[in-house]
Amino acid sequence: MVKYSDKEKLKGEFIVPEYMDAAFLTKPLEVKVLKEKVPKVGSKDVLVKIGAVGICGSDIHYYAHGHIGERVVQYPHIQGHECAGVIVAIGDKVTRFKVGDRVAVEPGVSCMACEWCKEGRYNLCPDVQFLSTPPVKGAFVQYLSHREDFLYPIPDTLSFELATLAEPLSVGIHAVKRGNLKPNSTVLITGMGPVGLMAIVAAKSFGANQIIVTDMEPFRLEAAKKLGATNAIDISDSDVSQMVSRLTGGHGVDMVIETSGNEKALESSVKLTRRGGTIVAVGFPPANHVPLNITHMLQNEIDLLSVYRYINTYPTAIEILNQVGNEVEHIITDKYTIYEIQEAMNQSYKNKEKSLKVMVYPNTK
Numbered sequence: 001m002v003k004y005s006d007k008e009k010l011k012g013e014f015i016v017p018e019y020m021d022a023a024f025l026t027k028p029l030e031v032k033v034l035k036e037k038v039p040k041v042g043s044k045d046v047l048v049k050i051g052a053v054g055i056c057g058s059d060i061h062y063y064a065h066g067h068i069g070e071r072v073v074q075y076p077h078i079q080g081h082e083c084a085g086v087i088v089a090i091g092d093k094v095t096r097f098k099v100g101d102r103v104a105v106e107p108g109v110s111c112m113a114c115e116w117c118k119e120g121r122y123n124l125c126p127d128v129q130f131l132s133t134p135p136v137k138g139a140f141v142q143y144l145s146h147r148e149d150f151l152y153p154i155p156d157t158l159s160f161e162l163a164t165l166a167e168p169l170s171v172g173i174h175a176v177k178r179g180n181l182k183p184n185s186t187v188l189i190t191g192m193g194p195v196g197l198m199a200i201v202a203a204k205s206f207g208a209n210q211i212i213v214t215d216m217e218p219f220r221l222e223a224a225k226k227l228g229a230t231n232a233i234d235i236s237d238s239d240v241s242q243m244v245s246r247l248t249g250g251h252g253v254d255m256v257i258e259t260s261g262n263e264k265a266l267e268s269s270v271k272l273t274r275r276g277g278t279i280v281a282v283g284f285p286p287a288n289h290v291p292l293n294i295t296h297m298l299q300n301e302i303d304l305l306s307v308y309r310y311i312n313t314y315p316t317a318i319e320i321l322n323q324v325g326n327e328v329e330h331i332i333t334d335k336y337t338i339y340e341i342q343e344a345m346n347q348s349y350k351n352k353e354k355s356l357k358v359m360v361y362p363n364t365k
């Protein structure tokens with residue numbers, strides 16, 4: 001494995017070639033780099049030369065299992081949706097960007113015309129085209145065509161790799177906004193995968209005072225502390241409810257953000273939440289049905305909110321990352337070229353003890 005840095009702009013003239021390298025998922029657990037035509041840009045699209053793409057938990061799920069729920073991969077498929085790069089071509093009706101601008105890519109392009117889009121909840125758009133969610137192809141490519149209104153400028157001080165974290169951070173921001181997190185509150189975040197870790201960054205930025213986190217991997221709990229978790233509980237050797245009770249003077253936390261998708265974590269969050277508090281469910285449990293103590297929730301007016309992707313979070317995410325970039329850099333644990341993508345996927349899939357965010361650089365040889 002080689003170390004790559006993208007601190008500078010991608011080098012070279014912006015001469016767009018006819019063909020590019022793209023990583024195709026050809027069957028479960030198999031990725032091959034093949035030649036693909038560089039996409040044409042529509043009039044409101046820009047062509048982004050991809051600087052970095054982060055591998056997401058959902059990419060790994062499709063990689064290993066070929067589906068998430070009813071969404072099934074149609075092979076060959078291109079994965080990847082957490083990406084950033086530099087604009088190398090623009091459509092004739094593009095007004096917001098010019099060639100040479102560095103951007104973060106918001107992966108879900110919504111119609112902006114349906115009732116949900118008009119309501120401002122464009123994450124619920126039935127026609128959303130979300131990079132890498134089958135059948136839409138993703139960002140493990142050298143050039144990506146994307147509608148300009150789902151691109152955001154990034155400052156020169158923010159590297160492409162850090163800018164890709166705007167995607168998982170967006171989930172955390174949407175969670176704290178939906179849960180209406182108040183300054184000085186106490187938050188419990190369960191599950192310290194990249195989304196849980198980014199939820200720490202979001203909670204901290206939105207003024208949480210005490211951030212308690214849980215996981216069973218010591219490496220992840222350490223990373224959480226570096227990001228600002230005030231208390232890290234290893235669920236393999238401690239009683240979470242006892243610890244939370246002790247840390248909150250017996251009251252429970254103001255908000256639980258559940259990112260692990262573990263049904264036990266969601267189930268037990270009810271009793272860890274303060275009277276009048278809020279549970280925000282982010283992680284998808286393997287089973288569709290999870291038993292919840294509704295009586296306890298009713299008697300204590302505990303709100304349960306669900307989070308699906310995010311809305312209008314990218315500018316905030318970019319600003320936060322630009323401010324705290326150095327403190328979050330350590331979650332990028334592995335770096336690969338696109339030609340090493342098979343290894344990159346396996347690293348993310350298998351090495352839960354040592355790997356957090358695995359980064360792929362499609363334009364680095």
Ligand SMILES: [Zn+2]
Binds near residue numbers: 057
């Ligand atoms: Zn993601």
Ligand SMILES: [Zn+2]
Binds near residue numbers: 118
């Ligand atoms: Zn829509």
